[in-house]
Amino acid sequence: MKTYKEIASEIIAEFELFTDWMDKYNFIIELGKSLPLIDEKYKTENYLISGCQSQVWLYADYKDGRVWFTADSDAIITKGIVNILIRALSGQTPDDIINADMDFVNKIGLREHLSPTRSNGLNSMIKQMKLYALVYKTKFESKQ
């Protein structure tokens, strides 16, 4: 299993190939189309992340000491970005998720999606993923 740092470097390397914003967004759109979808039963108000122009549902499962995310959105670019976040964080330990610096988001030029107007969405997503990790850490790891 690759670490968060290793995956983040891979993502940065992949995005470095794009010299043109159009290619980059086409890639994100493709990632959006291939996002492993959330189980329909979790596409409810409870799993909806608020604060975005598009709707994002995020679900997290805990298995073998690691947190696994699935998600969906009604907007493709949002889905593509969620896909990238999931690739970086899904399958990591709660501690690694909580401590992930998420610097790669800036490095791949998606900083604008972190600007206050748009990004309530992206910020909320990252926050929600870390929150899930914290909840699972508290729930399962404190018992040991």
Added chain:
Amino acid sequence: MNHTIDLVKIRKQFPILEQQVYGKPLIYFDNAATTQKPQRVIDALTGYYTTINSNIHRGVHYLSQQATAAFEESRITVKDLINARFAHEIIFTRGATESINLVASSFSKKFLKPGDTVVISAMEHHSNIVPWQMACEEKQAGLKVIPIHEDGTLNFPELEKLLDKTCKLLAITHVSNTLGTINDIKRIIDLAHAQNIPVLIDGAQAISHINVDVQELDCDFYCFSGHKMYAPMGVGVLYGKEQMLNELPPYQGGGEMIKNVTFEKTTYNELPFKFEAGTPNVGDVIGLKEAISFIQEIGYDNIGKFEHELLIYATSQLQQIEDVRIIGTAPDKTSVISFLLGNIHPYDAGIILDKLGIAVRTGHHCTQPVIDFYKIPGTIRASFAIYNTKEEIDTMIAALKKIKMMFA
């Protein structure tokens, strides 16, 4: 294109339009959110702060007299613009939102009782919904909503039904910011007045496009923002009939709005100062005067004709793209087009349009009930102003075709 408009000359007055974004010439189609400012408005602001800045009305010194005179000249300019009877019927506020909040607060204090109703329409901006919700909640009054038809026009039979004995005020928009619908407010006001119901008009989306005559309309209140009519942000207007404004209690307390203050009792100043507590936004009010002159020199007739041509052109071009759905197809519209591009989420389209240098708005446009009515995730909204061109519309159409391919 109609040649009473010298587009080159007009565009030259807007320095912001000359820039490039992401290496592409800026195309600004978000005018229903805020318009850009002509150089003369920017100069008026700079001029105020470099030559006559001072606090107004109370100062005996030279600068204060100059600033006071300029401020009050703006009031007369606004009075003339909307043909109010008196300058003191013009209250300066921070914007249309504050104007509506002022009336909602003061009117409900005096006139609203449990069991009464306030009537609004289903196409209101949140700023003409929430203040009334708050007022009605406080007074245990009901908020009633006039439904709209599929094309974005008002349902008049339902409107008439809601104007019953419980209704104490009708608050309705002149123009829908999402749909572009121009409401027949003269007819609406007449219907309400036939039942002795006063009417507040939210004119935020009308004032840069349509000549407004408050005496002819006979509306009781008319509200608008400066920043949507080429003036600075942070200044707005509440027009109210003299008698109506005199009957309302003050909104905020402070300096300027008082006649005498003791710890036992304060007597309030007369109109318009009763509603202008604290130091007003002098610089921006002076900027507003300059924006009004800009509009008047072009003339509402010319503006209306020119913008209508842009609307018709953009609508016909959009309709040639397969799967485009225009939201809001009322026969009378300002230069606002909300639309959807097939099943593409407005947010997705908005991001790519932005990358291509085209500023539109996507989302619910602060009219969530309108978006819910059409059961859509939001719209892409292009809204045109006096400086926009058919060539810019062509660029947007080409961009939309590209976007369709990207998301196919």
